[in-house]
Amino acid sequence: MPFLPLTRILLRLRIGTRLVLSSAALILLLVVPALAMLARLEQLSQAFEQLSSQRLLLLRLAGEINLHANDAARKLLVLISAPRPQRVEAYAAVDSSNRKIDEGMKMLAARLPGGQANASLRELEGSLAIFRRAYDSTVDLIEAEDVQAAREMMAQETELTLGMLSSAAERLLQVQQAEMEGQAKRLQRDIQQDRWMLLGLCGAAALLGGLVALSVRRSITIPLGETEAAARRMAEGDYNARAPLHGGDEVARLAGTLNGLAEAVSEREQRIMHLANTDAMTGLAQRARFIVEANESLHQHLGKKGMAALLCLDLDRLKTINALIGFDAGDAVIRLAAERLAEHLGPTVALGRLAGGTFAALAPVRDAAAARTLAEELRLHVERPTSWMGQTLDLSISCGVALAPEHGKQGEALLRLAEQALYDAKRQKTGLRVFSAMTEVARQQDLTLASQLQQAMQENELRAYLQPKLCLRSGELVGCEALIRWVHPERGLVPPVEFIPFAERTGRISQLTRWMLAEALRLMAECPLGTLSIAVNISTHDLHDRELFDHLRDLLWASHVEPQRLTLELTESGLMDSDQDPVALLQGLRTLGVRLAIDDFGTGHSSLAYLQRLPVDELKIDRSFVSNVDLEPRSYELLETIVRLGHSLGLSVTAEGIEREGELDALRRAGCDVVQGYLLGRPMPVDKFMSWRSEHKPRS
Incomplete structure (x- = not known):
């Protein structure tokens, strides 16, 4: 049609020229x-x-x-x-x-x-x-x-x-x-x-005038409206919006310029989003981007009726490495772990760094057993010894696993379950845990037990039991360890193994610790214990309690007990796994005047570099090094080495869990300072402890 070429020619004219021609044509008409x-x-x-x-x-x-x-x-x-x-x-x-x-x-x-x-x-x-x-x-x-x-x-x-x-x-x-x-x-x-x-x-x-007006509207007003709408969408963040191009006039050139601007902004936004969702240290995807990539991978694998495992992995003792060796060492460990994970998983597996030393990966698997095998292989691959600045670093990693489609079909939901399994693995120190629905049942049971434990603290059902600590050379009573017991009105005496792990899982262990600290200071203030000291266990969760320092300071001030009579026992693994700087934490507690002891020494992964920087007074050897030590020469040599190590650092060395005379003699030969165990005295209520103390005669 001849009208179409004419229209194209008119669209190439400037808007002013087009309006003049349109007006002239309308006037002539x-x-x-x-x-x-x-x-x-x-x-x-x-x-x-x-x-x-x-x-x-x-x-x-x-x-x-x-x-x-x-x-x-x-x-x-x-x-x-x-x-x-x-x-x-x-x-x-x-x-x-x-x-x-x-x-x-x-x-x-x-x-x-x-x-x-x-x-x-x-x-x-x-x-x-x-x-x-x-x-x-x-x-x-x-x-x-x-x-x-x-x-x-x-x-x-x-x-x-x-x-x-x-x-x-x-x-x-x-x-x-x-x-x-x-x-x-x-x-x-x-x-x-x-x-x-x-x-x-x-x-x-x-x-004809209407047609001219319609032509002007179609060639000017409508393109302007479309350009305005596209600009509004771009302003709202839709950088994929584009203004249609009509002809070659000013509006078309404006629309073309706007589209070019949108493309430039979109590319820059994509670069920014990529940088924002990419970990600068490792080059891996951050949490948001990992979830998107995991969903894409899940859609692909589940569409083929396959299975996939979402693994959440966390480096143990990263905060300790940062505090004791330096953040450069911690960063090197993170980069090394990322490289080893990427090396073992390959480029086709979605891999991301969530935070700190926590990583996540989604990989196709045949079944649950294959998922567990993959997790074990990853742990072994990452935990290979390495060195940094001439110092050997022992890497340790915990892993939680969730399976698709068994546990879910969405990346974010699976990641939450894998994180939950990781939390259980770290809490139970198993290294690896596959999510189980039975865990939810246990959590419901924990809710009931939590209510009962809260009621126990309010109804005065908790008791402090004391276990004697004797000087190995003189046999004299030099202190005791305060252990908590729960006297249930219906169940009777509830063993600590039934409620202490639960309290640690639910975070109520801090409440029990505070109760135990208050009770120990009350006993030292009110009972005729003389100069005896009382040791109280501090859990890993207590190390995360930012109010512990102020609370303990207030208790000491209110009880008027000499601070050095109170010993705080912190487990070696708890110090190493703490998110807080262990050195700074212990220094803070040390300013209160209390004594500090490393409990269960030998079960963690601390090195001499860590140990020599910790401001502690006492080293407690775990009972696993004491049991049958008199029957195994190599065990005795290891025990003797630990005792000499503690003395070389200026620490008092205590051994716990002594149940046989042969074990006691071996400790005496090794030069241990203080001992405790069933052979010497079981944990007892306060009144029985007082009776035992009055009847106790030093063992030669």
């Missing part, structure tokens, strides 16, 4: 028909004016002919009765009338358009000729002095022909009137047609 109709109306007006003038002229001429004919007839009457001298003047008047009649006839002949009017004119001319013959005959009779015959001729012929002349003039006027009416009707029809034509032209002009 309105002005040209208006001028044409004005000319037509002027023409019709002139035709009406001419018709009216012609009608008036014919009426006047016909009237004058009749008038002059009648005047001539009246002059005959004068001629008949007048004497001859007077007839000369009458004849002059008659001749004047006849001339005027002839002039009128000539003008009628010139003005009549033709047709029936010409026939009427010929009839009028014939009647005039008959009238003149009769008139001439009458004149002849008058000149012959035959008055009587002239009168008769006048009465018969002249009057009759004069009437015929008047009738012919009247018929001429009627015919001309009919023709003029016909012309008037034709003019009216022309006017009506012109009116409809004018309306049609106006309608066509309005239609």
Whole structure:
């Protein structure tokens, strides 16, 4: 169609030029028909004016002919009765009338358009000729002095022909009137047609004007609106929005510039989002990006009816490495773990760093056993010894596993379950834990036990049991360890193994610790214990309690007990796994004046570099190094080495869990300072401990 190339050409014009052309076209569409109709109306007006003038002229001429004919007839009457001298003047008047009649006839002949009017004119001319013959005959009779015959001729012929002349003039006027009416009707029809034509032209002009306006709207207004809408979407963050391009005018160029800006912003946003969701240290995906990649991988694997395992892995003792060796060492460990994980899993497995030393991976597996095998392989691969700045670092990693589709089909939900399994693995020190629905059942049971334990603290059902600590050389009682017991009103004495792990899982261990600290200080303030010291266990969870320092300070101030009589026993693994800086934590507690002891020494993974920086007073050897030590020479050598290590660091060495005399003798030979165990005294209620103390005699 020829219209389309024209449209394309117009779209390439500038908007101002297009608007000028559109306005000019619209004005022409309105002005040209208006001028044409004005000319037509002027023409019709002139035709009406001419018709009216012609009608008036014919009426006047016909009237004058009749008038002059009648005047001539009246002059005959004068001629008949007048004497001859007077007839000369009458004849002059008659001749004047006849001339005027002839002039009128000539003008009628010139003005009549033709047709029936010409026939009427010929009839009028014939009647005039008959009238003149009769008139001439009458004149002849008058000149012959035959008055009587002239009168008769006048009465018969002249009057009759004069009437015929008047009738012919009247018929001429009627015919001309009919023709003029016909012309008037034709003019009216022309006017009506012109009116409809004018309306049609106006309608066509309005239609064409609307088309011009629509064209302007389509080429300017609509593209501007689309560009504005696209800009609004871009402002709202939808950088994939694009403004449509129409032609090559200013709006199209603006839309093109806006699209280019959106593409640039989108690319920059993608780079920023990639950087924001990518860990700068390891180059792995951060949590949000990992979840997206995990969902994509899950969709692929589950769509093929396969299985996948989401593994959540956490480096143990990272905070300790940061505190004791430095953050550079911690960062090196994180990078090394990331490299080893990526190396073992390969590039097709989704892998991310969640926070600190915590990583997550989603890998396809055949079954649950394959998932566990993969987790064990990852742990072994990461835990290979490494060195940093000439110092050997022993890496340890815990892992939680959730399976898809068994435990869920969404990355975020699976990650939460894997994190929960990781938490259980670290709490139970198993290294690896696959999520189990039975864990939720255990949590529900924990809720019931939590309510009962809270009630036990409120109803005074908790008791402090004391276990003696003896000087190995003299056998004298030098202190005791305070152990908590729960006397249930229905179940009786609840073993610590049933509620202490639960309290650690639920975080209520801090409440038990605070109760135990308050009870130990109360016993030292109110009971006749002399200078005996009491040791209280501090759990790993207590190390996360930022209010522990202030609480203990307030208890010491309120009890007026000498701080050095209170010993806080912190497990080696708890110090190493603490999220807090162990050195800073112990230094803070040390400022209160209390004694500090490392409990269960040998079960953790501390090194001499760690140990020599810890501000502690006592080293407690775990019972696993004491059991049957007298029967195994290598165990004795290890025990003796630990004792010498403690003494070389200026620490008092305590052994726990002594149940046989042979074990006691081996400890004495190794040079241990303080001992405790069932052989020497079981944990006892306070009143029984006081009785035992009064009856106790030092063993030689």
